[in-house]
Amino acid sequence: MSRRSDANMITKTQADPLFAAKLTPHRSLGRRGRVILIGSVAAMAAIPGLVFYSLGAWPIVGFMGLDVAAMWFALRWSTRETKRFEEVTLWPHRLEVRAVSAGGKQQVTAFDPHATRLIVDRDYDEKTTAIYLRDTAGDHELGSFLAASEKASFARVFGTALRKARH
Incomplete structure (x- = not known):
């Protein structure tokens, strides 16, 4: 079951995470x-x-x-x-997604990695169109601003880490 909380409620864990990634939109023009x-x-x-x-x-x-x-x-x-981003952090017993909007507003969503599935949507050409975390509370989209190739790459790496966290 996921729990949504404010940014000040972010888990402070002493152990190193199994997986950590910061997803950012493409910035082609400085x-x-x-x-x-x-x-x-x-x-x-x-x-x-x-x-x-x-x-x-x-x-x-x-x-x-x-x-x-x-x-x-x-x-x-x-x-x-392009100032918005998402941070995905996975520990053995907790998965957190911190989404920061372009205006700086933060939202942290926590999941149980043992009860969460990674769902990858693909189109008819097998290009990755969306990535979701699914649990009893519903679906949570990850990296909606990423390109199809970036979504596919992230899904592969994150899927492997999520499977390792379950074992």
């Missing part, structure tokens, strides 16, 4: 890359903007600026989402 991208988009929008302005169609410049601003906000939101 701060410098975002600056270069937005600068390039702004420069590319400025060229036709100057042409329209010289032809007397100055309102077009404002709309092109809105496009650049929309791109900046979209990248900022995307970057914020």
